[in-house]
Amino acid sequence: MAADPTRLKEYECFKDLTDEQREAVSQFTLVEHFQPGHTMFEEGKEATHIFLLSVGEVEVLYSIGEEGPSRVDKVQSGEIIGCSALIEPYIYTSTTRSLTEVEVMVIEAAALRQLMVEDCALGFSIQKDLIRMLLDRIIDLRLGV
Amino acid sequence: MAADPTRLKEYECFKDLTDEQREAVSQFTLVEHFQPGHTMFEEGKEATHIFLLSVGEVEVLYSIGEEGPSRVDKVQSGEIIGCSALIEPYIYTSTTRSLTEVEVMVIEAAALRQLMVEDCALGFSIQKDLIRMLLDRIIDLRLGV
Numbered sequence: 138m139a140a141d142p143t144r145l146k147e148y149e150c151f152k153d154l155t156d157e158q159r160e161a162v163s164q165f166t167l168v169e170h171f172q173p174g175h176t177m178f179e180e181g182k183e184a185t186h187i188f189l190l191s192v193g194e195v196e197v198l199y200s201i202g203e204e205g206p207s208r209v210d211k212v213q214s215g216e217i218i219g220c221s222a223l224i225e226p227y228i229y230t231s232t233t234r235s236l237t238e239v240e241v242m243v244i245e246a247a248a249l250r251q252l253m254v255e256d257c258a259l260g261f262s263i264q265k266d267l268i269r270m271l272l273d274r275i276i277d278l279r280l281g282v
Numbered sequence: 283m284a285a286d287p288t289r290l291k292e293y294e295c296f297k298d299l300t301d302e303q304r305e306a307v308s309q310f311t312l313v314e315h316f317q318p319g320h321t322m323f324e325e326g327k328e329a330t331h332i333f334l335l336s337v338g339e340v341e342v343l344y345s346i347g348e349e350g351p352s353r354v355d356k357v358q359s360g361e362i363i364g365c366s367a368l369i370e371p372y373i374y375t376s377t378t379r380s381l382t383e384v385e386v387m388v389i390e391a392a393a394l395r396q397l398m399v400e401d402c403a404l405g406f407s408i409q410k411d412l413i414r415m416l417l418d419r420i421i422d423l424r425l426g427v
Contacts, residue, residue, distance in 0.1 A: 199425060209424040224414045230421055257402035264409035269369045271416040276375055278423040279354040280344060 140166035140242050148189050150217060150266040158259050165248040171235045177218070180206065180232045184222035186243050190214050193239030198232040206232045210278075220267060222246035223253075285311035285387050293334050295362060295411040303404050310393035316380045322363075325351065325377045329367035331388050335359050338384030343377040351377045355423075365412060367391035368398075 142163035198206035253260030343351035398405030
């Protein structure tokens with residue numbers, strides 16, 4: 138199901154865009170639903186999509202040493218995951234798996250990256266909000282929230 | 283002492299810039315030295331400068347609950363600190379204090395922000411590298427490195 142562009146407003150990164158810009162992003166955004174235990178993306182694989190978590194909870198796993206992936210974080214609805222799909226070398230740095238039923242808006246990263254380069258003001262705006270979100274995440278991690 | 287523009291190359295965020303762009307940034311960058319125990323910036327205060335830590339180690343402190351600031355992280359040379367000076371509302375989210383003698387390149391944030399808006403390609407490039415650095419920092423925090 139294609140995404141309703143007004144729903145992108147709920148996410149910091151897309152809140153400051155114009156209606157036309159959100160309309161453009163929605164052209165390559167799909168709404169998807171996953172059951173618990175679904176692996177949305179895997180560490181080390183090509184990062185092709187960014188996920189806006191609308192409903193539900195996911196776990197973030199890393200391979201540490203020779204062990205298999207183990208959980209290092211949980212992410213709640215309202216968050217953006219798979220951000221490494223926006224940054225070279227476009228490789229997911231973690232594995233992410235649904236803990237509950239989830240609803241996500243799935244954005245084609247290559248199309249978004251192209252739009253961000255073609256429209257530098259849009260790219261700059263999305264990056265700025267992403268930085269704010271990452272700085273907030275760093276505070277939470279430092280505080281052990 | 284004004285900064286040598288070639289030294290900016292050592293930092294991810296400025297590595298991809300042209301020589302002319304680094305020359306422009308160096309115009310509002312100073313090299314400073316601090317003794318151990320020097321507070322470089324304080325949580326809740328206006329974020330006026332970004333610091334590139336060339337030599338030494340600093341501690342990052344947060345006020346948690348009603349306690350005074352307590353250490354939540356340490357940052358080594360090669361890192362960029364005070365990133366919230368690039369992001370509205372331009373308020374430092376932590377206190378940062380030198381643990382050793384440190385050498386820092388201190389960038390005037392307002393001038394850098396203006397340059398990033400005037401030259402969108404430069405702004406886009408700096409923010410992209412900043413996002414990569416923050417994603418790496420999140421991995422380190424999640425892994426407890």
